[in-house]
Amino acid sequence: MNPAAIIARELTKRYGELEAVRGVSFEVGSGEVVGFLGPNGAGKTTTVRMLCCFLPPTSGTASIHGLDVRERPRDVKWLLGVCPQEDNLDPDFDVLKNLLVYGRYFGLPGRIVRRRALELLEFVALSDKTHVPIQALSGGMKRRLILARALLNEPRVLILDEPTTGLDPQARHAIWTRIRSLRAHGTTVLLTTHYMEEATQLCDRVVVMDDGKILLEGAPLDLVEREVGRTVVEAWNYGEEFVHFMRALPGRLEEVGDRLYFYPKEGDHIERLFEERFPHQERLIRRATLEDVFLKLTGRALRD
Amino acid sequence: MRAILRNVSLRSLRVWRRDLDVYLTNWKTEFLPPLSEPVLYVFAFGFGLGSLIHTIHYEGRELTYLRFMAPGIVAVAIMFWSYFETTYSSFVRMYYQRTFDAILATPLLVEDVILGELLWGATKAVIASTIMLGMLALLGLVTWPSALWVIPLSAVAGVLFSALGLVVTSVTKNISSFNLPMFLMIMPMFMFSGTFFPVSILPKWALVIAWCLPLTHVSYLVRAAVLGWPRGPLAVSAVYVAVLAVVLSALALRLMKRRLIQ
Numbered sequence: 212m213n214p215a216a217i218i219a220r221e222l223t224k225r226y227g228e229l230e231a232v233r234g235v236s237f238e239v240g241s242g243e244v245v246g247f248l249g250p251n252g253a254g255k256t257t258t259v260r261m262l263c264c265f266l267p268p269t270s271g272t273a274s275i276h277g278l279d280v281r282e283r284p285r286d287v288k289w290l291l292g293v294c295p296q297e298d299n300l301d302p303d304f305d306v307l308k309n310l311l312v313y314g315r316y317f318g319l320p321g322r323i324v325r326r327r328a329l330e331l332l333e334f335v336a337l338s339d340k341t342h343v344p345i346q347a348l349s350g351g352m353k354r355r356l357i358l359a360r361a362l363l364n365e366p367r368v369l370i371l372d373e374p375t376t377g378l379d380p381q382a383r384h385a386i387w388t389r390i391r392s393l394r395a396h397g398t399t400v401l402l403t404t405h406y407m408e409e410a411t412q413l414c415d416r417v418v419v420m421d422d423g424k425i426l427l428e429g430a431p432l433d434l435v436e437r438e439v440g441r442t443v444v445e446a447w448n449y450g451e452e453f454v455h456f457m458r459a460l461p462g463r464l465e466e467v468g469d470r471l472y473f474y475p476k477e478g479d480h481i482e483r484l485f486e487e488r489f490p491h492q493e494r495l496i497r498r499a500t501l502e503d504v505f506l507k508l509t510g511r512a513l514r515d
Numbered sequence: 516m517r518a519i520l521r522n523v524s525l526r527s528l529r530v531w532r533r534d535l536d537v538y539l540t541n542w543k544t545e546f547l548p549p550l551s552e553p554v555l556y557v558f559a560f561g562f563g564l565g566s567l568i569h570t571i572h573y574e575g576r577e578l579t580y581l582r583f584m585a586p587g588i589v590a591v592a593i594m595f596w597s598y599f600e601t602t603y604s605s606f607v608r609m610y611y612q613r614t615f616d617a618i619l620a621t622p623l624l625v626e627d628v629i630l631g632e633l634l635w636g637a638t639k640a641v642i643a644s645t646i647m648l649g650m651l652a653l654l655g656l657v658t659w660p661s662a663l664w665v666i667p668l669s670a671v672a673g674v675l676f677s678a679l680g681l682v683v684t685s686v687t688k689n690i691s692s693f694n695l696p697m698f699l700m701i702m703p704m705f706m707f708s709g710t711f712f713p714v715s716i717l718p719k720w721a722l723v724i725a726w727c728l729p730l731t732h733v734s735y736l737v738r739a740a741v742l743g744w745p746r747g748p749l750a751v752s753a754v755y756v757a758v759l760a761v762v763l764s765a766l767a768l769r770l771m772k773r774r775l776i777q
Binding site: 263264265266267284285286288289291293295297298299300301302303304308312313315316317318361364 | 526529530532533536537540612613614616617618619620621622623624776777
């Protein structure tokens with residue numbers, strides 16, 4: 212048996228002149244939680260759509276538990292649970308009926324679907340909404356229902372495309388709790404996100420994409436340490452003298468608008484150094500995060 | 516042809532079943548139009564127009580205008596109910612509700628979705644024409660048992676007009692664009708297909724065009740069944756409708772597949 216749940220080799224998607232995904236190769240191990248990060252238009256969703264058999268790759272291959280997405284789409288989709296980016300719950304049915312009809316698409320017997328549906332509504336805390344029309348659900352409830360729907364066929368691999376975009380903190384944490392519990396049960400998860408905190412909280416490994424290519428991959432904290440170190444200094448309302456002083460220190464200096472970012476090679480003594488030389492300089496010394504890695508790799512320019 | 520049929524399977528009935536479930540949820544409002552429509556037509560055209568026209572010559576016999584027109588509105592209903600289902604309704608499911616996207620995340624394939632929609636459009640034609648037949652029977656305008664032929668006929672013709680609807684949907688960018696084929700194709704067909712007057716009174720050139728329109732053959736066949744009056748080359752019309760149903764279905768599968776996989 213192949214221990215990898217997902218294998219992609221030189222996966223490419225071209226639309227005429229535009230190359231949305233340019234030959235990405237990666238693997239996701241069984242039971243692993245992997246996050247795909249990248250600015251808008253980086254090719255994350257296109258990659259995901261190819262894995263879900265929604266889009267045929269222009270070239271390259273992808274397989275789920277050894278089944279090729281192009282050759283065996285029905286079998287591949289049996290193994291997958293998919294949470295799409297946009298809400299596509301069926302507005303013609305209530306909450307429970309959404310799950311029952313979805314289970315029927317899989318050809319699962321009605322009795323089994325009903326039992327699983329009720330269990331899953333419990334799992335996503337929607338048991339009291341069983342017969343509520345979809346239109347009456349909040350954004351967070353809809354997301355939870357979509358998650359429940361994706362779990363109906365007991366998938367081995369869960370694919371979540373921006374599972375918490377647009378949700379309030381409570382709703383986001385509610386989704387995170389569920390994903391963690393699924394991970395604890397050995398479900399493989401591939402998710403895309405714009406939220407670095409989400410990636411840090413949930414993922415064993417992150418893959419950073421931009422411009423249709425994979426820039427970097429690794430465990431979140433390793434990546435931070437490797438790419439930006441441990442500490443970041445942010446300063447504002449500073450003068451020339453301070454900039455000169457910072458330039459002399461070993462590390463990387465970046466000026467963005469009215470803010471100075473400094474990524475020191477050696478962060479241990481920086482606090483004491485400031486206390487001695489610039490005790491009144493407005494500043495923030497904090498731990499480096501995945502967001503610093505992300506911005507370093509993909510730049511600070513706006514993406515539309 | 517083989518490539519088109521490759522992924523066609525009975526699983527499409529799961530998509531058909533979804534549409535049926537929605538229909539049954541709203542059955543009260545769904546049943547009303549096919550019940551009331553024939554009554555409206557019969558009053559407006561039958562009694563209103565019929566009081567001016569009285570009798571009409573059709574296939575060498577004389578009959579009241581009301582009896583002539585009644586099968587015409589059944590034929591029109593077959594076209595409207597299936598065509599509307601796979602244009603406006605399918606477009607809403609595809610574009611606004613993203614229902615097809617949700618279905619495609621399950622083991623169902625694009626072909627299952629398209630065929631399910633096609634079969635559902637045809638089913639609506641069968642339901643509507645059956646209800647209307649019942650209503651017209653109450654008004655004493657139907658000959659039994661030959662009128663029962665309308666049911667299988669509405670199934671085949673329903674596939675034809677559903678497929679036509681899907682072909683239109685496959686090239687439609689937004690919902691208001693449906694107006695164009697509506698006024699250029701469906702409305703002329705509605706009026707000039709032997710539905711409200713015999714095509715034989717048309718000038719020669721228009722007659723040729725009229726016999727190319729699928730609805731002309733459908734209303735010709737429906738009229739023969741409802742009047743219990745099997746005259747003329749019925750088999751030719753039946754074959755024409757069946758062949759067109761198959762050809763348009765294949766085209767619908769091909770074009771909708773291109774539309775859905777982007």
